[in-house]
Structure formats: C-alpha cells, structure tokens
Amino acid sequence: xxxxxxxxxxxxxxxxxxxxxxxxxxxxxxxxxxxxxxxxxxxxxxxxxxxxxxxxxxxxxxxxxxxxxxxxxxxxxxxxxxxxxxxxxxxxxxxxxxxxxxxxxxxxxxxxxxxxxxxxxxxxxxxxxxxxxxxxxxxxxxxxxxxxxxxxxxxxxxxxxxxxxxxxxxxxxxxxxxxxxxxxxxxxxxxxxxxxxxxxxxxxxxxxxxxxxxxxxxxxxxxxxxxxxxxxxxxxxxxxxxxxx
Amino acid sequence: xxxxxxxxxxxxxxxxxxxxxxxxxxxxxxxxxxxxxxxxxxxxxxxxxxxxxxxxxxxxxxxxxxxxxxxxxxxxxxxxxxxxxxxxxxxxxxxxxxxxxxxxxxxxxxxxxxxxxxxxxxxxxxxxxxxxxxxxxxxxxxxxxxxxxxxxxxxxxxxxxxxxxxxxxxxxxxxxxxxxxxxxxxxxxxxxxxxxxxxxxxxxxxxxxxxxxxxxxxxxxxxxxxxxxxxxxxxxxxxxxxxxxxxxxxxxxxxxxxxxxxxxxxxxxxxxxxxxxxxxxxxxxxxxxxxxxxxxxxxxxxxxxxxxxxxxxxxxxxxxxxxxxxxxxxxxxxxxxxxxxxxxxxxxxxxxxxxxxxxxxxxxxxxxxxxxxxxxxxxxxxxxxxxxxxxxxxxxxxxxxxxxxxxxxxxxxxxxxxxxxxxxxxxxxxxxxxxxxxxxxxxxxxxxxxxxxxxxxxxxxxxxxxxxxxxxxxxxxxx
Numbered sequence: 001x002x003x004x005x006x007x008x009x010x011x012x013x014x015x016x017x018x019x020x021x022x023x024x025x026x027x028x029x030x031x032x033x034x035x036x037x038x039x040x041x042x043x044x045x046x047x048x049x050x051x052x053x054x055x056x057x058x059x060x061x062x063x064x065x066x067x068x069x070x071x072x073x074x075x076x077x078x079x080x081x082x083x084x085x086x087x088x089x090x091x092x093x094x095x096x097x098x099x100x101x102x103x104x105x106x107x108x109x110x111x112x113x114x115x116x117x118x119x120x121x122x123x124x125x126x127x128x129x130x131x132x133x134x135x136x137x138x139x140x141x142x143x144x145x146x147x148x149x150x151x152x153x154x155x156x157x158x159x160x161x162x163x164x165x166x167x168x169x170x171x172x173x174x175x176x177x178x179x180x181x182x183x184x185x186x187x188x189x190x191x192x193x194x195x196x197x198x199x200x201x202x203x204x205x206x207x208x209x210x211x212x213x214x215x216x217x218x219x220x221x222x223x224x225x226x227x228x229x230x231x232x233x234x235x236x237x238x239x240x241x242x243x244x245x
Numbered sequence: 246x247x248x249x250x251x252x253x254x255x256x257x258x259x260x261x262x263x264x265x266x267x268x269x270x271x272x273x274x275x276x277x278x279x280x281x282x283x284x285x286x287x288x289x290x291x292x293x294x295x296x297x298x299x300x301x302x303x304x305x306x307x308x309x310x311x312x313x314x315x316x317x318x319x320x321x322x323x324x325x326x327x328x329x330x331x332x333x334x335x336x337x338x339x340x341x342x343x344x345x346x347x348x349x350x351x352x353x354x355x356x357x358x359x360x361x362x363x364x365x366x367x368x369x370x371x372x373x374x375x376x377x378x379x380x381x382x383x384x385x386x387x388x389x390x391x392x393x394x395x396x397x398x399x400x401x402x403x404x405x406x407x408x409x410x411x412x413x414x415x416x417x418x419x420x421x422x423x424x425x426x427x428x429x430x431x432x433x434x435x436x437x438x439x440x441x442x443x444x445x446x447x448x449x450x451x452x453x454x455x456x457x458x459x460x461x462x463x464x465x466x467x468x469x470x471x472x473x474x475x476x477x478x479x480x481x482x483x484x485x486x487x488x489x490x491x492x493x494x495x496x497x498x499x500x501x502x503x504x505x506x507x508x509x510x511x512x513x514x515x516x517x518x519x520x521x522x523x524x525x526x527x528x529x530x531x532x533x534x535x536x537x538x539x540x541x542x543x544x545x546x547x548x549x550x551x552x553x554x555x556x557x558x559x560x561x562x563x564x565x566x567x568x569x570x571x572x573x574x575x576x577x578x579x580x581x582x583x584x585x586x587x588x589x590x591x592x593x594x595x596x597x598x599x600x601x602x603x604x605x606x607x608x609x610x611x612x613x614x615x616x617x618x619x620x621x622x623x624x625x626x627x628x629x630x631x632x633x634x635x636x637x638x639x640x641x642x643x644x645x646x647x648x649x650x651x652x653x654x655x656x657x658x659x660x661x662x663x664x665x666x667x668x669x670x671x672x673x674x675x676x677x678x679x680x681x682x683x684x685x686x687x688x689x690x691x692x693x694x695x696x697x698x699x700x701x702x703x704x705x706x707x708x709x710x711x712x713x714x715x716x717x718x719x720x721x722x723x724x
Contacts, residue, residue, distance in 0.1 A: 084676065
C-alpha cells in the first residue's frame with residue numbers, strides 16, 4: 001500500500017529525514033516511536049504534502065501512485081489521512097460545512113454524486129453517536145474553543161467520515177487523559193479492517209495497550225534504527241531510546 | 246498593447262479591458278465654463294445650474310481631506326476629463342439599441358443587457374463613463390409606481406423631487422469631493438418608491454469607466470416614501486490603465502416613516518498593478534442616508550475589493566425616533582491597495598439603534614483601515630449601538646488599523662464594541678486541504694467564515710459573486 005524508499009527531507013535547509021524507508025501493507029498497524037526531533041512528525045507532514053518540507057532524495061509510492069507528485073487534496077482523495085498533533089482552529093466555518101465539503105470533494109474525485117446536506121447530516125450524526133460525541137459538535141466552528149481532548153476526538157471523527165485507506169495519526173494520544181484516550185483508541189480501532197492500514201506516531205507505550213501494532217519502529221536521527229513487534233514498545237518504555245542512539 | 250495582450254498580462258483582473266468606441270469628450274480641465282457646458286449638454290433647468298455653480302465656487306476654496314490613513318499622490322484636477330460619453334447616432338428608445346460593442350462589453354462583465362439574457366429579478370441602470378445608457382424592466386417597475394432612471398432623466402422628469410432633496414443629506418460643502426461632485430456630476434441613478442410600495446424587484450446600477458484620464462462623478466438619490474421598501478445594489482469595474490483615475494461619487498438616501506432602504510455595493514474597480522502599484526482607481530465616495538421618519542431603516546452592505554485607494558464612509562443620520570441604521574462591510578486589500586473605510590452612525594432620535602459589522606482583510610503590502618464614528622446626541626434617549634471590527638491579515642507585510650470614535654452625550658445610551666485581529670495562515674489552508682478540499686475552496690471557506698456575517702446581508706443573486714471575487718483576489722496572495 002505504502003512504500004517509502006530512502007527518503008531525505010529538509011526543512012529550511014536543515015536535514016530532518018536521512019534515508020528513511022518503510023513498507024506498509026493493507027491490514028497492518030505500524031507504530032513509529034522515537035525521541036523528540038528524530039523526524040516523526042516530519043514524516044507525517046511529508047506524507048500529507050506540507051509545502052514547507054523539501055524532499056531532496058527518495059521516493060514514496062502510495063497505492064501504486066507516486067505520492068510526491070500529488071497535490072495535498074489529491075492525496076486525501078486517494079485515501080490518505082493525517083491526524084494532526086495540533087488541529088487548527090478555523091472561525092466561522094462549522095464542522096458540518098467542513099466535513100460535508102471534504103467528503104463531497106472526495107466523492108467528486110471518484111466520480112460519485114455529492115451527498116445532500118440532509119443526507120450528510122444523518123451520516124455525521126450516526127458517526128458522532130458511535131464516537132460518543134455531542135451532536136452540538138456539528139454546528140460548532142472547526143476546533144473553535146475545543147479542549148485538547150475534543151480536538152483529538154474531532155480528528156478521529158473526520159477519519160470516520162472520510163474512511164481513508166491509510167491513516168497517519170501524529171501523537172493523537174498527547175494531551176489526553178486516560179478516559180479520553182480510551183474513547184479515541186476505541187474510535188480508531190472500530191475503523192480498522194483488512195483493507196486499510198494505520199501508522200501511529202507516538203511517544204508513549206500506553207496508546208499501544210489499546211491499539212496493538214504488528215510492527216514497532218524506532219526512529220533515531222532521521223531513519224529507522226530498529227524494528228520489532230509490539231514487545232519492542234514495552235522495552236522502550238522500560239529502558240528509553242538511549243540504547244538505539 | 247492590444248486589449249488581449251493587456252488582458253493576458255493582467256488575467257487576475259478580467260474586467261481590465263477597454264471597449265473601442267468613439268466617445269464624445271470634454272477637453273481636460275475644470276473651470277466655470279466646464280460646469281456651464283456640462284449643464285447645457287444635459288439641458289438642465291436653471292436650479293441645477295445654480296446648484297452646480299454654487300458647488301464649484303465652494304470647491305475652489307476647499308482642499309482635499311488629508312486625515313485618512315492613506316498615502317495619496319497629489320492630484321492635478323486640471324489634468325482630468327470631466328465628461329466622456331459614447332457617441333450615439335440618435336436618441337435611444339431602449340437598451341437594445343445601444344452600440345453592440347457596448348452590449349458585448351456588459352456581456353463580458355456578466356451584466357447581459359439584451360432582453361432575453363437579463364438577470365430575471367434585478368432591474369439594472371447602466372452607467373458607462375459619464376452617462377447612463379438606460380434601464381431594464383422599465384414597464385414592470387412603472388406598473389408598481391417605482392422609478393429607476395438615470396439622474397439626467399430625473400432632472401427632466403422629476404425636477405421638483407430633485408430640487409427638494411438633492412444636497413439635503415450630503416450638503417454641497419460637506420467635503421472637498423462632495424463639492425467637486427456637486428459641480429460636475431454627469432449621471433447616476435435616481436430611485437423613487439411611492440408610499441406603501443415594496444419594490445417588486447432588486448434595483449441596481451452598474452458603473453463602468455472606459456475612457457482614459459477621465460473622472461467618473463456620479464450621483465445617486467434614493468427616496469423611500471412612508472412604508473415603502475427597496476433593495477438596491479451597485480457594482481463597478483474599470484479598464485486596467487497605468488494612470489490613476491478619479492471616481493468621486495455622492496449617494497444620498499432618504500427614508501421616511503416606516504420605510505426601509507437596503508443599499509449594497511460590490512466594488513471591484515481596477516486596483517492598479519499588484520507589484521508596482523501603478524494605475525488604479527481613486528475611489529473617493531461620500532454616501533449618507535437620512536432615516537428621516539419614525540421606525541425607518543437604512544442598511545448599508547459593502548464589499549470593497551478593488552480600487553487603488555478607497556476613502557468612503559457610508560453613514561446614517563438616525564433622525565426619526567426608533568429608526569435603525571446598519572453597516573456591514575468587507576474591505577479586502579492586496580497588492581499595494583489602500584483602504585480607509587468605515588461608517589458614521591449619528592443618533593438623533595429616541596431609541597435609535599445602529600449595528601456596525603466591519604471585516605477587513607489585508608494581504609501583500611496593502612493597508613486596510615477601519616474608521617468609524619458613533620455619535621449619540623443629548624436627546625437620543627435609549628440609543629443603542631453594537632460595533633464589531635475584525636481584521637484578518639494574510640502574511641506579514643500588510644497592515645490593519647482600527648480607529649473607532651465614540652461620542653456619547655446621553656447617559657441612557659448603550660454601546661458595545663468588539664474587535665479582533667487574526668491571521669489566515671498556511672496551517673489553516675494545509676489542514677483543510679489534507680481533508681481533500683482544494684486550495685481554492687479552502688481559501689473560500691476561510692474567507693467566507695470570516696465574512697459570513699456581512700455576506701449574508703447581500704441580495705442572494707450577488708452573495709455568491711462576492712464570495713468568488715474575494716477568493717479570486719486572495720488566491721495569488723496565499724499560494
């Protein structure tokens with residue numbers, strides 16, 4: 001599904017990723033861990049297509065297409081989703097308008113008829129119910145005045161609406177208390193099947209107690225220093241990243 | 246350079262073309278002779294000539310205002326042409342007889358004038374350089390008793406109304422540009438809504454400047470008799486010339502008891518070269534409405550998206566008890582544009598109410614200023630005002646300023662003021678795009694979110710146009 005080969009990325013002249021490679025297949029869950037500044041968030045931004053990141057070498061193939069040639073919105077249409085570490089607030093635009101427009105953009109790109117607001121509202125309400133989100137969310141401005149937990153839950157709601165093939169969640173667990181994290185984790189888990197895949201970028205093992213990865217990668221200094229199974233995360237929790245540096 | 250080449254060079258302003266027609270032109274310059282010649286050309290009654298001459302004498306003694314937060318190069322008023330009109334072979338009896346070249350121009354501007362293509366529920370008066378070419382839906386309006394005609398026609402057909410009202414809301418000597426306009430205004434729209442009548446359709450005027458080095462001085466007068474209602478909209482565009490051009494208009498509105506006037510503007514004058522700032526329209530406009538009657542209401546909505554310099558403050562004199570004034574504004578500046586715009590709400594009557602919602606968007610190296618006055622007089626018992634001024638900056642080289650003035654002479658007044666400044670940043674755009682929304686739609690979504698409270702006040706037919714215009718203007722600044 002996703003194949004990253006020898007990726008080199010700079011931002012403002014500083015090299016962040018230095019030969020990063022990763023293969024993700026449908027049905028897999030990968031966790032990416034590592035110390036601050038190792039390049040974890042950069043990876044998420046590059047996959048989504050943030051304009052500030054310069055790719056100096058390497059390739060990314062997603063569902064058979066050269067991802068790096070696609071616009072940000074085209075990547076989303078193809079089935080890529082990025083969960084933001086810091087979701088952005090946009091005043092005056094309601095969640096309903098936003099998600100309605102986002103889903104219809106995707107449908108349009110796939111040659112499907114747009115959903116009417118009425119039908120979409122119903123769909124959104126059922127997704128919100130599943131995720132234990134208050135119906136008032138729909139009419140609130142995008143992330144406007146949301147608590148940290150609400151913002152992260154909103155990210156997962158967006159994922160549920162857009163039903164991506166590959167979701168890359170960037171520290172979705174940070175800033176959440178244990179109850180909020182359980183809800184978010186359950187929301188993510190309920191969406192996983194054999195057809196899609198998940199990359200979890202996280203600092204902490206605790207999220208992985210709820211969403212168990214098949215692969216754990218430790219990123220140090222811009223590339224993967226070690227890959228193992230779920231047990232690797234436990235070991236990191238105990239001993240820290242120092243041994244890999 | 247051909248029109249096509251000019252267009253290609255300035256594709257972001259698709260209205261920047263010139264129509265090749267023969268014009269009847271006054272020589273450049275302004276003296277008493279110019280004023281007399283203009284009045285004679287329009288075959289005006291003597292009271293109009295007197296009005297103009299009085300204004301001209303007043304103007305000679307005045308100097309241009311310089312208190313705006315604007316950098317205006319000195320204007321040589323003798324280097325401007327004060328009259329330009331398409332040459333015509335005979336008197337036109339309907340718009341269909343207008344020069345086909347001009348009809349094509351308005352087609353291109355999105356204002357088709359041919360009978361079969363017209364907008365279905367909007368009557369249009371078309372002003373081309375110094376003259377009105379005519380109005381649409383004449384008969385429908387006449388049946389309802391509603392008058393929409395050019396100022397030139399009104400001078401002949403309704404001299405008593407003009408004599409009674411012209412210059413009563415905006416006095417000749419109000420400021421330098423009102424004196425100038427009063428002396429040399431060449432056309433504009435006249436609207437009269439009789440007692441108890443609701444205008445059966447939206448009324449509008451489309452202003453087009455075509456000739457080089459020519460000023461446009463139009464005058465609009467709207468009179469709403471007791472219990473009547475009218476919604477009026479104006480739009481404006483001009484060719485992309487390298488020289489600055491002056492547009493100095495005066496608009497006067499009068500609302501009697503229980504009457505309501507809704508006045509909307511979508512201003513898209515040529516703004517000058519985006520990088521060098523060369524050329525563009527100086528948009529120096531005085532607009533004022535008098536809520537003369539009890540429970541009358543005047544509502545200004547403006548989307549100011551063009552012009553090199555905008556200096557305008559659509560205002561309300563709330564004279565009648567329980568009268569209501571509203572001002573909803575979006576001012577967008579980019580490139581090297583400068584805008585100093587806002588409103589004055591003058592509360593004279595009891596329990597008068599005003600609302601001011603101003604949204605300023607500045608991008609590139611532009612400067613965008615809100616300037617507003619709320620005046621509560623000593624006899625305005627229980628007056629209320631709500632003001633909200635929001636600014637949005639797109640990137641870092643632009644500026645936004647807010648100058649709210651408040652004068653309260655009655656302690657029963659209630660005033661509220663809210664203000665905010667925000668930034669449209671790459672992160673917001675990126676966020677929306679990662680959800681599959683195109684860059685264009687993302688800009689539109691953010692801008693619409695910001696301007697929503699104003700855009701929803703526009704007549705439906707024009708709200709979508711205005712949204713598109715704002716998005717188009719910002720695309721180059723964000724991308």
